[in-house]
Amino acid sequence: DVKVTQSSRYLVKRTGEKVFLECVQDMDHENMFWYRQDPGLGLRLIYFSYDVKMKEKGDIPEGYSVSREKKERFSLILESASTNQTSMYLCASSKQGSGANVLTFGAGSRLTVL
Amino acid sequence: GENVEQHPSTLSVQEGDSAVIKCTYSDSASNYFPWYKQELGKRPQLIIDIRSNVGEKKDQRIAVTLNKTAKHFSLHITETQPEDSAVYFCAASQGWPNAGKSTFGDGTTLTVKP
Numbered sequence: 149d150v151k152v153t154q155s156s157r158y159l160v161k162r163t164g165e166k167v168f169l170e171c172v173q174d175m176d177h178e179n180m181f182w183y184r185q186d187p188g189l190g191l192r193l194i195y196f197s198y199d200v201k202m203k204e205k206g207d208i209p210e211g212y213s214v215s216r217e218k219k220e221r222f223s224l225i226l227e228s229a230s231t232n233q234t235s236m237y238l239c240a241s242s243k244q245g246s247g248a249n250v251l252t253f254g255a256g257s258r259l260t261v262l
Numbered sequence: 263g264e265n266v267e268q269h270p271s272t273l274s275v276q277e278g279d280s281a282v283i284k285c286t287y288s289d290s291a292s293n294y295f296p297w298y299k300q301e302l303g304k305r306p307q308l309i310i311d312i313r314s315n316v317g318e319k320k321d322q323r324i325a326v327t328l329n330k331t332a333k334h335f336s337l338h339i340t341e342t343q344p345e346d347s348a349v350y351f352c353a354a355s356q357g358w359p360n361a362g363k364s365t366f367g368d369g370t371t372l373t374v375k376p
Contacts, residue, residue, distance in 0.1 A: 181363075188271070190351060190368040191306070206363070207263065238305070249355050251315040251364065253305040 151175050152254040154239050160260045167226040169257050173237030178244045180222035181251065182206075182214065185236040194237075197222055198244070229261045264289040268367025273279050275342055276375050283370045284333040285352035292354040295328060295335045296364070300349045309350075310337070342374045 157172035173180065179198055183191040193206030195214040203214050211233060215223045222241075226233055236258050240251040265288040270294075275281050296311035312319045312326045312335065319326050323342075328335040339346055349371050353364040 173292065183366075188368055190266075190268075191353075191366040193365075196363060207365075249296065249364070250308055251296075251298075252305075253307070253308070255305050 152239055152241055152252050154254040154257045156254065156257050158258050160262065161229050163262055165229050167229050169224040169237055171222045171254055172220050174195060175241060177241035179242045181240045182201040182224045183238045183240060184208065186240055193240065231261050234261045235259060264292055264354055264365040266365050266367045267350060268352050268370060270370060271368065272370045272371045274375065277342060279342055281339045281342055281372055283337045283350055284334060285367050287354040291356050292357045296353050297326060297337050298351045306351060335355060344374050344376050347372055347374045
């Protein structure tokens with residue numbers, strides 16, 4: 149019963165390549181998030197979205213952009229990948245209202261940039 | 263913005279002992295404090311949460327306490343078992359329109375020795 153699906157579990161890209169990470173949720177959640185997870189640094193918010201076509205910067209947006217054309221889909225884009233973007237990327241979603249704070253995470257996409 | 267500090271970064275206990283993980287936060291507007299557990303190779307999952315109008319919450323062997331005055335909250339696990347071994351993250355967030363925009367601690371790796 150996977151509810152948040154990330155299209156790629158493992159990716160290897162070259163420096164300068166454009167990278168797309170896709171995330172789809174089937175819970176009709178309004179809120180979607182992209183976090184980056186690095187050892188010893190916890191989860192850091194890159195971008196989030198409260199509605200279709202809406203996006204807000206998180207704590208570390210530099211070098212990233214996002215797209216939300218449909219409610220269920222939130223894409224993270226690395227316009228020109230760099231080695232310091234090698235990391236685990238976690239997508240999450242939550243609903244608005246009283247349960248808005250509870251995050252449901254995807255399985256993660258491990259990106260290696262050579 | 264919000265800043266969450268989590269201690270210790272690693273914790274090793276014998277099976278059956280108790281484990282305590284502590285977090286502090288900086289933004290007095292934060293009112294929701296979840297704890298996520300991430301087993302090796304898996305996605306983070308919510309295990310317990312507490313809202314600012316409650317001082318303590320229990321769920322079987324897990325409890326969370328919150329001291330709003332001191333801006334700190336703690337996770338208590340009693341009668342630890344090997345399956346409790348994982349990385350635990352605390353987080354802090356606010357209500358709408360920032361709901362779900364959680365700031366995470368750096369994580370605590372808990373090892374329960376049989």
